[in-house]
Amino acid sequence: MTIHTPTTGSFIKLAALSACLLVSLVGCESDTADDGAGTETGETGETGDTGETGDTGETGDTGETGDEMSLALIGSYSDEYGDTHTITAEQWENAAGSFAISDWDNDEQWVIAQNADTNMYFPDLWSRFDWTWDGDQLYYCQSVFDGATAEDALAGSATADDLMMGCGGFAWTKMDAI
Template identity: 35%
Template sequence: MTSNFLKAACILISSLACAAVLHPSSAFAEEACTGSMAAPPKISGMYIDNFDGWQAVGKQAWVSYAAGNQMIFDICSVDNTKNFLIARNSADNQYNPGKYSRFEWYGSNGQLFYCQQVFDAASAADAADFSKTTAADSSDANDKGCGKAGQFPWSQLILIAR
């Protein structure tokens, strides 16, 4: 777990050299993605989620660690106004390696929630296409609204470090 914590910490401080040493395939993520980021996600930080996993969100990547499985998502673009980001799934991820994801988030009553609404798109453009996969429904985040059919609950993010 310590090495995973160090990976997340490096991502959060946006150190390209650190990323190259710890995870060479994501060190130059911008070459693998379309678009560019002017700013990091406004939710950048380290979190514990309500499913006993942890999430680290930074300028270069979103790192997810749960049930002994680590997944890295190299960030392609961020829309802090509409609360979503597009990322390329690392080639080392257990699920949908090399595909593209769309993470969405929202805050309510002092709580922060996220949904990986798209996880297997063929391109960054497909992941960002809200006509192909509509936005997650935040009206009942504790029970449903996340997933292409809205069948899953959103994940709550509990901040542990910014």
């Protein structure tokens, strides 16, 4: 598994590239898409400023790469309950609060984030957000919302092939880009 660490200076370029990738992913039935640079989305990411990757010891061995991949979900979305989700490489915001993204995996389609200390529910704990596509429809599941550590959140999971009950016994939430 490869962990990528975007630099602050490349964030704007990555956000623009991510928006293009998201549009191309919506039109694809594949789990990966070409980013135009000869690589596929389907890589992992970790936010930070180092610009290099290494062995994290937590999510598996990683190797150094020349290409930095961006979180595939960057953008703004409206869910089926009327909530707005704004996702950047650094955070996921919605009506429930703000979540500081620490890791993601575009192949396995998950994000690990720390709940803000101002969140009404489970402040300072850790969350895992999973996403999946059903045709061209995006769904997400906050499969962990109260992890004591990032590792606890990473250990969670959701069942993407059961959109009605695969999110901890509940339905996955449909999201549309806005």
